[in-house]
Amino acid sequence: MRKLCFNPKTASFALARNSPSSPQSLISSPTPPRLSFSEPGSVVDEDTFMEEAEAIILKWNPDSSAYAKVTSLFYEDKTEAKHYINCVNQLHQTMHSLISHSPSSHKLVLAHNLMQIAMKRLKKEFYQILCMNRAHLDPESVSARSSRTSANSSSSDCDDDFAAEDDDIRAAGDSITEVEQVSSGAMADLKLIADCMVSSGYAKECVSVYIIIRKSIIDEGIYRLGVEKLSSSRANKMDWEVLDLKIKSWLEAVRIAVRTLFNGERILCDNVFSYSDSVRESCFAEISRDGASLLFGFPELVVKTKKSSPEKLFRVLDMYAVASELLPEIESIFSSDYNSAVRSQVLTSLQRLTESAQFLLTEFESTMLKDSCKTAVNGGGVHSLTIQTMNYLAILADYVNVLSDIFPREWLPLPKSSSLPESYLYSPESDYSASTPALTVRMAWLILVLLCKLDGKAKHCKDVSLSYLFLGNNLWYVVARVRSSNLQYVLGDDWITKHEAKAKRFVANYEKIAWGEVVSSLPENPAAAEARAVFENFNLKFEEAYRKQNSFVVADRELRDEIKGSIARSIVPRYREWYNALLASVGSVRDLTVTEIVTFTPQDIENYLANLFFFGTSSSSVSSSSVTSSPLRRWS
Incomplete structure (x- = not known):
């Protein structure tokens, strides 16, 4: 069947001569001389028509003709098919006329019998066309054709519509695929039969076949x-x-x-x-x-x-x-x-x-609220809860248009929780106006819940400086994740600026607590008389601070470099002043006094500070200028 349907030489689908867009394409087909079906206005006209109708309908009656039983009318001869349809339509009109002026006429009985035979034939043709063209009437081919054919053309203006489309389709014939041609021809034939059967009162028989297929x-x-x-x-x-x-x-x-x-x-x-x-x-x-x-x-x-x-x-x-x-x-x-x-x-x-x-x-x-606050802070690094939550929210922000529909303003207010840390106990709604999208407020709230949980974890740190570093690390990660995702458009620049500043305050507090005593151990005005006491105190404080801080973690390179640079700027210049002052008073670095007092050179201090926070691992080496006898060798 597929090979047959795709044969361009087949009369049923030879569309180079006849456009398939409408059943009226059959009008332009060459038609042999036939009797015209005139309006049944006289007994002679009705008799003549009834004879011709009986001849053509019985010719294609599968119950009385072996030829009609194995042959498709619409495949065999489109002109004959058109003539058959016109005959059936005229027969229907004739029956109405006979009912009105000769209800007892034997011709009415004959017309009724002929109509039954014709409907049975058309039902069979309808079924055959649907089955033979199943592949060509696939929805994709039909959808492609829709731009060239009106889907709701009425039977009354079918002739005019076809005449207008015929030239267009011929002009674009080269661009119409063969599958679409077959599809168009089959649709035209189906419409022709359906129009005839429905108008004749046999819609149920036609529709039942269509539905099954x-x-x-x-x-x-x-x-x-x-x-x-x-x-x-x-x-x-x-x-x-x-x-x-x-x-x-x-x-x-x-x-x-x-x-x-x-x-x-x-x-x-x-x-x-x-x-x-x-x-x-x-x-x-x-x-x-x-x-x-x-x-x-x-x-x-x-x-x-x-x-x-x-x-x-x-x-x-x-x-x-x-x-x-x-x-x-x-x-x-x-x-x-x-x-x-x-x-x-x-x-x-x-x-x-x-x-x-x-x-x-x-x-x-x-789930976030149920997370235990007593879990380890892992050297002050970014907590797994922070990573999981921000990854989740970053993906969620990709659905901003959908979420705006799903979470209207009416879905607020946000839940209030008395278990939140006092420093965070406020509603993010207070930061936004009534016109702020509900999604913005909801996202701000979810991040607030995360920060509250992190604050609770930080309070379990035994070292205060570690708690501030932990908060700074995690808030810095949160801000960075917001910047790198659609969360930046949801939360806005003001939110980012505010929380970035807060992260920097956490880091500043860490530096003050962790390295404050080291900085204060170096008075601002170097005095040679105080050198021994100052260097002994500095050595003790620096070794203690370094031993503790060397196990802490700052995974973000930008933040790590910023913290190390800030610590170095606070310690190294002041230490270099004392070191140079001592050299000036003694005269030589080889002097026994210097080696007894000084444990680190300024370059040593820079090297050790440069190796802090290296992804939580202790530094494996320092510059060759480091003092060999330095006790810090045992920790690095």
């Missing part, structure tokens, strides 16, 4: 797109990884299904049954109902599962984004009252996805 195409298409029917119990038993794959498959499938599968079927159905709005809408509703229910009911099924993977929120947002994006197209395709259940299901799924997203974000916040 086309519904199977939609159901098969949904299945091939990877969307399968799942029960709630089966979905709940699935591992998250398996369910996640099905969600990803659905995200790809739903766009194709709406824009190609359902859209193509909508166009085809509108074209074939353009004669009657009610027939067209009820037919499309019937063939699409099950497939649409399976496809658009999937998000609600996912929401009902008890899976609580952190990634579930992002999948819920993905599904919401796709469904809301496709909503206008869905409402257009399923616009009639017959499809109200489909539209209702899509809206229900969107509502369930909204509720699920709100719940999952609240659950994420609750």
